[in-house]
Amino acid sequence: MHKCLDLAPLLLTLTCLFCCFSMISSSSQASSDGFLQCVTEANVSVLEQGEGLFNKQLNKYIRNPKFLANTTGRPLYVVMPANAPHVQAAVRCGRDNKMPIRVRSGGHDYEGLSYRSVDAGGFAMLDMSELRTIVVDNQTSTAWVESGATLGELYHAISEASNLLGFPAGVCTTVGVGGHFSGGGFGTLMRKHGLAVDNIIDAELVVANGTLLNKTTMGDDVFWAIRGGGGGSFGVVLKWQVRLVTVPETVSVFKVSVHNRHGAAVNAVTKWQKVAPAMPGELYIRALVQNDAAVFRAVFLGTCDALLPMMTSKSDGIPWLNLRHSDCKEMTWIESMAYVNNSTVKGLRKRTASDFDSIHGFKATTDYVRHPIRREVWTKIFDKQLAQPMAQVVLVPYGGRMSNVSEDATPFPHRAGVLYSLQLYNYWPVESGDGGAMQTRWVRDMYAFMAPYVSSESKPRGAYFNCRDLDLGTNWGPKYFKGNYERLTKAKAAIDPHNYFSNEQSIPLPK
The missing domain is CATH 3.30.465.10 (Uridine Diphospho-n-acetylenolpyruvylglucosamine Reductase; domain 3)
Known part of the structure; x- marks a missing residue:
């Protein structure tokens, strides 16, 4: 989210703005020179704006391609530490020369704040990609x-x-x-x-x-x-x-899609939200709403023979998914991680983004649901999603161990009482050049639409920090x-x- 600066047409205001800008520019230049000299003397690898490798390294781990645009507030330097003393030196150099530092590990920050600035001055980015032992x-x-x-x-x-x-x-x-x-x-x-x-x-x-x-x-x-x-x-x-x-030695997975003919997918999600959080902790069933369908992907810590009776039980299972033994696949845990990521075990070590992610920008936000959402509301959600073919509504079940950890055990507080997290995504091809205005507006409109169904007993309305969203406003902390x-x-x-x-x-x- 970029903020516009409203300039009043007054000479005094313009003069003040010019003076402030001059002071900032002068100070920034001084701190930049001192910082660069300091990290260089400490033998820390650093790339400066204008160098041939600067953009290559900076862009290498930008996972939201919308931030590849020239309008993105970029760092003055990309610092590449290779060990702990390098990190310590870079931080000391930054502090002593009044050069702010931002830290990037994988680059998946949804708002890009680990490698870009929205409304701050110059900064250096500490790229941790060489520290991966x-x-x-x-x-x-x-x-x-x-x-x-x-x-x-x-x-x-x-x-x-x-x-x-x-x-x-x-x-x-x-x-x-x-x-x-x-x-x-x-x-x-x-x-x-x-x-x-x-x-x-x-x-x-x-x-x-x-x-x-x-x-x-x-x-x-x-x-x-x-x-x-x-x-x-x-x-x-x-x-x-x-x-x-x-x-366990054997982990089971399945993927079942339910299309919304005669409201079948709406019915499935309406039932899922009541059952999935109450299932045994060994079973994780995620739901994805996209293209007028609901896709259920599961990982179970056990065999298919143990999973099938649990799923087909009429009292506390999910018989309406009509899961068959042929739908269930057995594998090792590491193979299951590759499966849910649409990868191979060898491919898990790949650090580059998928072909889709490398060419699509996105906007996302999150909510937490404490009470089942009514069927008629899910019908509206499906209709709204269908209007945006690349939009997704991702539902992740809570319960199990998540309900047994107190809210203050760690800073992450969304524990007991949460049925599932709800994540809204919308994507667009960055080559379209329109900046995803329509898709971003859909996420914001859907977020507003969901308010009565996610915030009735959660004040303020909850959000997940790792799906950072600048649209949350100034009260983002609580x-x-x-x-x-x-x-x-x-x-x-x-x-x-x-x-x-x-x-x-x-x-x-x-x-």
């Missing part, structure tokens, strides 16, 4: 993973160490660990094992003075804050230690974090009292 310890069922690794690389490394271990995180395997872990991290194992942040047991954090801290030295409040309180607020997390979870927001501001004051790490939706200092 993963060390798995079978003996303790733990792993250390650097923030520049992708989820796919983490899953692949775990599977090479053991076929009986996994990790509960997202299904999009090109997402960077650093951003994903910072905001929560949900996926197919969430109903059995919780979120990624529920399974983080240590971390290494570089703070504004360049000091490297671990769980003990950063303190309980800051360690709590970085596990779900959002990236770009407290420092640079170099790496995370995670507790791995046990997965929407993402509910009652945990105030504690996050106090943790911010303790670790970054001068607000060095900041962006348009970073945790502010307490008022």
Whole structure:
């Protein structure tokens, strides 16, 4: 969302604006020169605007192609650290030369705030893509993973160490660990094992003075804050230690599509929202509304023989999906992660975006549903989606382990009482050149339409930080974090009292 500057036609105002701009430009130039010299002397690789490789590296991990436009506020420098001392040096150089730093791990930030600026001045981007070492310890069922690794690389490394271990995180395997872990991290194992942040047991954090801290030295409040309180607020997390979870030898998956002839898909989703959150934690069934159909994709921690009776039970199952044994496929956990990502096990290590994602911009937002939505409302939702063929409504079931973790255990508060999360997406080909105005308007209109059905008992209306949305306005903090927001501001004051790490939706200092 770009803000327009309303210039009053007064000479005094113009003079003030010119003076402010002159001071900012002069200061920015001084800090730029000092920063560049500082990181260069520290032997940290840095690319400067105007260099041949600058745009190539910057654009390499921009996952929302709408931000490839020339109007995007780009960094002055792309800094490429190769180790912890490089990160520490870059942060010190930035602080000492008043050069703000933003940190990018995988580039999936929906609003691009890890690599672009909406309304701030010049900044440097710390590109973590070279810091992606993963060390798995079978003996303790733990792993250390650097923030520049992708989820796919983490899953692949775990599977090479053991076929009986996994990790509960997202299904999009090109997402960077650093951003994903910072905001929560949900996926197919969430109903059995919780979120990624529920399974983080240590971390290494570089703070504004360049000091490297671990769980003990950063303190309980800051360690709590970085596990779900959002990236770009407290420092640079170099790496995370995670507790791995046990997965069975055999995992089952299925995909069933229900077309909306005679309202069949509407009926299916209306029933799904009551049943899916109440199913055993081993079963995850996601629903996708698109092109006048509902597509149900499932991952079950067990065999097809165990899954089928559960699905066909008339009392507490989902018999209306008419799941047959031939619809069910058995595989290993790592193969199931490839399956839900429409990839191969080898392909999980691929860091580049899919062909579709590389040419389509998108707008997205999120909600949480606590009470089943009525059938007649779902009929309207289907009709609205059908008007935008590339729009999607994604429904992710909660319940299970998600209901057993308290709201304040981590900054991520959307736990007990939530039936499912609802995500609105709309896509457009960036080559069309229209900026997706119509598709963005659809997301905003649908968000407004959904208000009576998602916010009746959730004040303020909830949202998920890892699906960041600048349209949430100035009250975004309580929407993402509910009652945990105030504690996050106090943790911010303790670790970054001068607000060095900041962006348009970073945790502010307490008022």
